[in-house]
Amino acid sequence: MDQLLNDFSPGLFVMQAVILLILILLMKKFAWKPILSSLDEREQGIQGALEAAEKARLEMKNLQADNEKALQEARIERDTMLKEAREIRTKMIAEAEEDAKSQADKIITQAQEAIAAEKRAAVAELKSQVAELSLEIAEKVVKEELSDKKKQMQYVDKMLQDATLN
Amino acid sequence: MKITSLPIHFLAVISFLLCGSLVNAQEHSVAEANNEGPVNTQQEITDYTNHHLKDSHDFHLFSYQGSDGERHSVGFSLPIILWASNGPVAFMSSEFHHDIDGEVVVEKGGSRFVNLHDKIYELEEGADSIVMGEDQHPENAHKPFDLSITKSVFGILLVGLLLLFWFGSLGKQYKKKKIPTGFGRALEPLVIYVRDEIARPNIGEHKYKKYMSFLLTVFFFIWVSNLLGMTPFGFNITGQIAVTVCLALFTFFIVQFSGNKDYWKHIFWMPDVPVIMKIILIPIEVLGMLTKPFSLLIRLFANITAGHVVVMGLVALMITLKAQFGAVGSTGLSLVLTLFISVIEILVAFLQAFIFTMLSALFIGMAVAEHDHHHEHDTDDHEVDDVEDVRESFV
DSSP states (O other): OHHHHHHOOHHHHHHHHHHHHHHHHHHIIIIIHHHHHHHHHHHHHHHHHHHHHHHHHHHHHHHHHHHHHHHHHHHHHHHHHHHHHHHHHHHHHHHHHHHHHHHHHHHHHHHHHHHHHHHHHHHHHHHHHHHHHHHHHHHHHHHHHHTOHHHHHHHHHHHHHHHHHO | OHHHHHHHHHHHHHHHHHHHHHHHHHHHOOOOHHHHSOOOSHHHHHHHHHHHHSOOSEEEEEEEEOTTSOEEEEEEEOEEEEEETTEEEEEEGGGGTTOOBSOSOEEETTEEEEEETTEEEEEOTTOOSOOBOTTSSBSSEEOOEEOOOOHHHHHHHHHHHHHHHHHHHHHHHHHHOSSOOTHHHHHHHHHHHIIIIIIHHHHOTTTGGGGHHHHHHHHHHHHHHHHHTTSTTOOOSTTSHHHHHHHHHHHHHHHHHHOOHHHHHHHHSOTTSOHHHHHHHHHHHHHHHHHHHHHHHHHHHHHHHHHHHHHHHHHHHHHHTHHHHHHHHHHHHHHHHHHHHHHHHHHHHHHHHHHHHHHHHHHHHHHHOOOOHHHHHHHHHHHHHHHHHHHHHHO
16 A cells, blocks of 8 residues: 555656646547437437338338229229129110010011001902902893893892892 | 548658667667566566556567677667656656666756656655665655656547547448447447447436447447457556546546436435434445445556456466476467457457346446335335135135
């Protein structure tokens, strides 16, 4: 202890104290302040960059989810559209068939009606022609028959016989 | 470009100093067998080691036997600045002609000085030479206030300039680029290490910034000083008790001035203990306040001194074991052991810087910490209650 106290040099102590104090102040001004502030700045920059990257990643994820959703929606929409189209097609075909059928029926009916009318007209004409022909024949027959008395009597007899039978 | 040109200037200054000193040494070489000659006996080895451990007034590198049969010592002298009884005196240490036995008397400014074991004594009026008393202290001389640029002061200045140069250029680099290059790339992680491993965990996230300048400066000062002690220049800065006392006092005052209300309360009126205990604890806490920096200064001083003693002792093995192992064997043994212990010393150089800074940060952290035992207690109780509630509700 005595040795230690003897070795203690007050001059060296003062020199060390003064130099250390000056050194701390100089180092603070020229070294530690710029170094530490730059380190802080850099670390904050890195922190910010990391956060931004994380944010971008999340946004990307959201975007992807959105895309997925949109795709899903589009798919559903496509399916519905296809389904609708199919329905419309079936419906259209059915309607067309219906139309065609009714049209055909109508045409057939008209044709039948026309045929019937023609037939009636033809029958009527035939009737009148037959009547005319019958009258002519009858006229000619009468003219022939009446020219012979015996034959007239015979015919009247026959007629009378028929009428009685009826 | 400016950064790269600076070391050249620096080296030029150093080499200029060394060249000047070599010429200087040639002029003032003396032949004094007792402290310049070969070291052979056990006593001489012990004296040599003790001489090395102490501060010195000139910068001695080595000495050699000249062709003229005289011993020439190579090194350079350092200025001696004294506050003597007749006012300030300054002269170069070369005026003592390497004498440390108090034989050469230098007369300056009306006072006469001698150099006794690297301490400057001022002789009393009328005394011509130093007279030793029975208690191994000079009877007719006293120590003036010695503000000399001793070897240690020179070393301190050198370390300071190195730190300023290294970290100053690192600080300058950030103006131009985000990431430093060259030597700065090696220094930057060290600064981050001190900040993240020493200051932040011990002082706390919100308060550490104020103490960074002190902690960083002290850390690198001690580390570089310790490493400089490993070089053959023979510096022993952190092995000077005055230096470690100064460093520890800085920590002590910083701790006391940054102590908050809680810190003082825990020293003078410890909460949550009975009144009698409070009174008993006051002297213990006050003692603890003083022993903390004391342990700091003793730890650093003792570690570095022990390291130097061990290295010198192992180097001395090549003389002390010469009789048993022969010249080659003892030199080889000494070389291997010294190499081994030097590697450990390099580790210790860092370790001591780390421990000093770490404990300083810890003491500062204790002084600025916000104590909130009561809060903790409350939250603990609540947690217990909650657990009980949950258990009850389950049952």
